Amino acid sequence: MNKMLTGAAAALLTTALVSEATALEWNVSTWGKRRAFTEHLEKLAELVSEKTGGDFTLNISYGGLSKNRENLDGISIGAFEMAQFCAGYHRDKNRSLTVLELPFLGVNTLEEEVAVSNAVYAHPAVQDEMAQWNARLLMTSPMPQYNLVGTGEPRDELSEFEGMRVRATGGIGQAFEAVGAVPTSMTATEVYNAMESGVIDTAAFAQHAHLSFGTINRADWWTANLNPGTVNCPIVVNVDAYEALTDDQRAALDSSVDEAIAHYLANYGELLKRWDSVLEEKKVEKVVLSDEVLAEFRAKAADPARDQWIEEMSAQGLPAQELYDLVMSTLEQTRAGN
Structure with missing residues (x-):
């Protein structure tokens, strides 16, 4: 009897050790706090764990693994397996x-x-360029068009953008620069303090970020229809980590992307529905720019920025015109399909 019990205990111990050995946890680096911008990550973690019976889990860290601007570097050296940037x-x-x-x-x-x-x-x-950082693109973090919150008197004429100190990154920053503003590229977590101290007058964000990073609490006004562009924030995985997954683990991850994105879209849609009530609650004035002002902004910012980007990226050996045309043709096809 004792021998039978000893054998059964050994079998259970062996099973437990094997299960522990095959369980996998990935570290995921993002920043800030849980918000609409990270809901697809949270949903992805939930789905992957469910599909693998807890044998593959994603541990999402909000700033504990890396700084915002260093997530791609962390992926490149394998400091963590997944990241948002x-x-x-x-x-x-x-x-x-x-x-x-x-x-x-x-x-x-x-x-x-x-x-x-x-x-x-x-x-x-694009995939080749990401591979240089040992990164594989997994999914995007779709955001609506950015708009400004600002302090002081509302700015609803293009001439009023002259000298405006604005937090704006990438192409949005270029657009504001084209109309005389002074763009500053800072990470999302730095923006509230910059507004509070008067370093910047305005900040360009999507709605969720104005809420999450508190800029709406400093604002006197918000542009409802400026819509100068948005930023692109992918989720990437370390190539070595991805290739080391078992077939079941990889299938669980890949098959969860579409559902995670669908969850993100539904969640963000609810935020957009209640945005007007947020403005009212915070006593933030909604500024609607005229069609004439918007047309003037586009004329000064859109075509020159596009042409400059295509010229510069082509000179660096990238298929810039092809990438731009791909965006335009995809937009056309998407709308035709709807």
Whole structure:
């Protein structure tokens, strides 16, 4: 009897050790706090764990693993297995992705943002550039068009942008520079203090970020329809870590992406529905710019920025015109499909 019990205990111990040995945890680096911008990561973690019975889990860290601007570097050296970053934080490291940050691309919905991002992510030149950082693109973090919150008197004429100190990265920063503003590229976590201390007058963010990083609490006004562009923030995985997954683990991860994005879109949609009530609660004035002002802004910012980007990226050996045309054709196809 004792021998039988000893044998059964040994078998249970062996099973437990094997299970522990095959369990896998990935560290995921992002920043700030849980918010609409990270809901697809949270959903992805939930789905992967469910599909693998807890044998593959994603441990999401909000700033504990790396600084915002260093997530791609961390992926490249294998400091963690998955990370979120924004192309505008280091344009020289992800040049091809910055096509998605050009001003006034005409992307109107989050669904369109997903479509153009997926098309660009699948392009060989983009994948090759990411491979230089040992990174594999997994999914995007679709955001609506950015708009400004500002202090003082509302700015609803283009002449009033002259000398305006604005937090704006990437192509959005270029757009404001084209109309005489002074853009500053700082990470999201630095913006509130910059507004509070008067370093900047205005900040360009999507709605969730104005809420999450508190800029809405410093604001006197918000531009409802400026829509100069957005930033592109992919989720990437370390190539070595991805290739080391078992077939079941890889299938669980890959098959969860679409559902995670769908969850993100639904969640963000609810935030957009209640945005007007947030403005009312915070006593923030909604500024609507005239069609004439918007047309003038586009004329000064959109075409010159696009032409300059294509020229500079082509000179660096990237298929810039092809990438830009891909964005435009994807937009057209997406709208035709709807």
